Amino acid sequence: MGKLDNKIALITGGGGGLGHEIALSMAKEGAKIVLSDINEQSLKEVTSDLQKNYEADYVVADVSNQADAKKMVDYVVEKFGQIDILVNNAGGSLNTPKYLEDIKEEHWDRVLDVNLKGTFLASQAAVKQMREKGSGKIINMSSIGGRTASLVTGAPYAAAKGGIISLTRRLANEVGAYGINVNAIAPGLIISGDRMHRVFYEESSEKEREKTLNDIPLKELGEKSDVANTAVFLASEESKYITGAVIDVNGGRFMG
Numbered sequence: 001m002g003k004l005d006n007k008i009a010l011i012t013g014g015g016g017g018l019g020h021e022i023a024l025s026m027a028k029e030g031a032k033i034v035l036s037d038i039n040e041q042s043l044k045e046v047t048s049d050l051q052k053n054y055e056a057d058y059v060v061a062d063v064s065n066q067a068d069a070k071k072m073v074d075y076v077v078e079k080f081g082q083i084d085i086l087v088n089n090a091g092g093s094l095n096t097p098k099y100l101e102d103i104k105e106e107h108w109d110r111v112l113d114v115n116l117k118g119t120f121l122a123s124q125a126a127v128k129q130m131r132e133k134g135s136g137k138i139i140n141m142s143s144i145g146g147r148t149a150s151l152v153t154g155a156p157y158a159a160a161k162g163g164i165i166s167l168t169r170r171l172a173n174e175v176g177a178y179g180i181n182v183n184a185i186a187p188g189l190i191i192s193g194d195r196m197h198r199v200f201y202e203e204s205s206e207k208e209r210e211k212t213l214n215d216i217p218l219k220e221l222g223e224k225s226d227v228a229n230t231a232v233f234l235a236s237e238e239s240k241y242i243t244g245a246v247i248d249v250n251g252g253r254f255m256g
């Protein structure tokens, strides 16, 4: 018996590193997976990897667009009859600059639109479906950058990820009565091979890497599975009395 047997999970940003790992971990626990992303090529690759052992499908959708957010949720419900789990994972700093003087209005809009507005739009569409069956799990991807004044990413990212925490609490309050749990995960620096990991760890000097590790009480970077295991927990019945929470997966670098 898996922890998520016969549950239907939609994972946004499913073509990326953490999305792939969360999908695999949920599928191993028995969930059927639909991945969504704007990048069809990576969606195809992740989906065919999952399909080797599990039931999986994908839908191309831009979470920052209301019609697309609705379309991806409708696709899941048409295909599987319901949606049990939504992981609002699409996001990141999206190749935007870090320092104020370099940040243009379009950078602010891109980061806020995908991370924060996208989380809102997908949640709104999913809650409509989850309400009808009286249960559901929404898991939002925040970041250590939204928990503390990290200088690792720029102000738009910090604002968006901080906004996701407020949104998580507000939604949790509103939809708890319908049997829907809404929680957030705030990862620290994760070994994911992505840009953040490369720029802020692999490509930094030995001294900087040493400092990074020194600031982490557990003295190591996180692994994708650390985040994925937390997502499985929040999607399962083991967390049935947890809502509106933010789980820090950061080795103790920030303790909320």
Ligand SMILES: NC(=O)c1ccc[n+]([C@@H]2O[C@H](COP(=O)([O-])OP(=O)(O)OC[C@H]3O[C@@H](n4cnc5c(N)ncnc54)[C@H](O)[C@@H]3O)[C@@H](O)[C@H]2O)c1
Residues within 6 Å of the ligand: 012, 013, 014, 015, 016, 017, 018, 019, 036, 037, 038, 039, 042, 061, 062, 063, 064, 089, 090, 091, 092, 093, 114, 141, 142, 143, 144, 186, 187, 188, 189, 190, 191, 192, 194, 196, 197
């Ligand atoms: N990797 C880390 O160390 C780390 C740390 C803290 C938080 N996070 C958060 O975890 C999430 C996943 O990060 P990742 O490391 O897997 O990054 P990633 O870049 O590998 O994956 C992000 C995915 O989101 C997709 N995406 C971008 N814009 C989109 C849109 N408009 N609609 C739908 N999909 C879109 C991208 O195509 C990409 O596949 C992000 O929200 C990120 O901010 C990551």
